[in-house]
Amino acid sequence: MSSSTIDFLERLQAAHGGSIPFDRWMQEALYHPQYGYYTANIRDIGRGGDFTTWPVMRRNLSRAIARWARSHQPRGKWHLIEIGAGTGALGADVWKALGWFGRPQLHIVDVSPVLRAAQKKVLPRGTRWHDSLADALAACNGEAVIYSNELVDAFPCRVFQKQDDRWRELSLSIGGSRWIEHWTESATLPDSTAITHPWPDGQRVETQEAFRQWYETWRPLWKAGAMLVIDYGEEVAELYHRRLRGSLRAYAHHQRLEGPQAYLGFGKRDLTVDVNFTDLRHWLRAPGPTQTLAQFLSAQGQPVELGDAGEAFKVLETSPHA
Numbered sequence: 001m002s003s004s005t006i007d008f009l010e011r012l013q014a015a016h017g018g019s020i021p022f023d024r025w026m027q028e029a030l031y032h033p034q035y036g037y038y039t040a041n042i043r044d045i046g047r048g049g050d051f052t053t054w055p056v057m058r059r060n061l062s063r064a065i066a067r068w069a070r071s072h073q074p075r076g077k078w079h080l081i082e083i084g085a086g087t088g089a090l091g092a093d094v095w096k097a098l099g100w101f102g103r104p105q106l107h108i109v110d111v112s113p114v115l116r117a118a119q120k121k122v123l124p125r126g127t128r129w130h131d132s133l134a135d136a137l138a139a140c141n142g143e144a145v146i147y148s149n150e151l152v153d154a155f156p157c158r159v160f161q162k163q164d165d166r167w168r169e170l171s172l173s174i175g176g177s178r179w180i181e182h183w184t185e186s187a188t189l190p191d192s193t194a195i196t197h198p199w200p201d202g203q204r205v206e207t208q209e210a211f212r213q214w215y216e217t218w219r220p221l222w223k224a225g226a227m228l229v230i231d232y233g234e235e236v237a238e239l240y241h242r243r244l245r246g247s248l249r250a251y252a253h254h255q256r257l258e259g260p261q262a263y264l265g266f267g268k269r270d271l272t273v274d275v276n277f278t279d280l281r282h283w284l285r286a287p288g289p290t291q292t293l294a295q296f297l298s299a300q301g302q303p304v305e306l307g308d309a310g311e312a313f314k315v316l317e318t319s320p321h322a
């Protein structure tokens, strides 16, 4: 780590009384304007990057999203928003799959200047980029069809461990070149099914209220349309099957790093958790059940050739009136 990164982290640690709550640490590691992975350090997605995503490999997803978007398209001029567009490959394929007739105005919301530059090379002329959903919705008069793929998994999480029927929460402090874990009983527990589920002793869980808070900031501005959320994860009962240490991990050069290894390389690695789709369903007030990606693809008339990903990836739909 550079000396200015260490200075920053030591100041943050002091401000938190000696150790940084994990969600704050993850927020800074991914989104700090100067030191964050998405905001400053990501170079690419795909073979040359740290990780790859399904749409980079499989085009049938873009055709399914286009067909779903068409089924929610209002009459006349319409707006399509992608949140977290990566290299732009998915958006570009969705655009092609929409066909020529009655195409929407395309909007992208993305936090990464590096990826925005990549997106500008492949997305159609006339695409509009926004810093926030509030800005994007303002440009659409609140009426938009919205989708995201592999966005929610990057929202900062709190990490808890169950011990003797009590929950302790993770915070980190710098100890030379590594990070030291601290587990303390926290005054407030999140409103999450990961906390209320009857886990065995020793289970670690992650909770992503940061996503819920973010969604609640812009939901009142969303007046009409539909939203599709695609990500990897499970309903709560299956979320940590045979995984006592939870699902938090980092990716660097396609290597998966777990446990204390995931904390190394602050701001230089992607950090992610499996999404708790039971929480997500409640938070989005989704009217229907969670679908597997395989179910979604076949409902949209697409061939399913995804192997395990067809089950590991899940799909939720909601609308502003749900």
Ligand SMILES: C[S@@+](CC[C@H](N)C(=O)[O-])C[C@H]1O[C@@H](n2cnc3c(N)ncnc32)[C@H](O)[C@@H]1O
Pocket: 038, 053, 054, 055, 056, 083, 084, 085, 086, 087, 090, 109, 110, 111, 112, 115, 148, 149, 150, 151, 154
């Ligand atoms: C894992 S990539 C997925 C990219 C693309 N959807 C795909 O499937 O290939 C995550 C994308 O979300 C963006 N991102 C991460 N957190 C975000 C946030 N809070 N708001 C908007 N964009 C975000 C990143 O910059 C990146 O473009």
